[in-house]
Amino acid sequence: MDQLRAFKDVAKKKNLEPWIDWIGINVEGTTFSGHPTRTTLGNTLRQMLYFFYYIEQADPEWKEPWKVREGVPKICVSGDDVCVITQREKAEKLSKTIARLCGRDSKEKSRIGLG
Secondary structure, eight states, X not given: OHHHHHHHHHHHOSSOOTTTSOOOOOOOSOOOSSOTTTSHHHHHHHHHHHHHXXXXXXXXXXXXXXXXXXXXXXXXXXXXXXXXXXXXXXXXXXXXXXXXXXXXXXTSOOOSSOO
């Protein structure tokens, strides 16, 4: 409870300075296998960001995919496992976008990964 109260106090400030106004929160009840930012929690967050990016790149109408609305693909993520829920006719467009952004085809100019 003290951490939540501290977070609320920091959040109330107007001009936050990230190097001064920060707070650490312990996450309990989660099992990590190794370094916490390189395993389950980190993988989950990373995959969410990757797929939000892929979805945005696949269709101009799919901006801000983290906002749930009809017609925009939805994702379920746990660690590095991702399930994408979308209409069948839109799945191919998303699949091709992912392949284009992550492809390793030397004939096609594309990035490998997002970095």
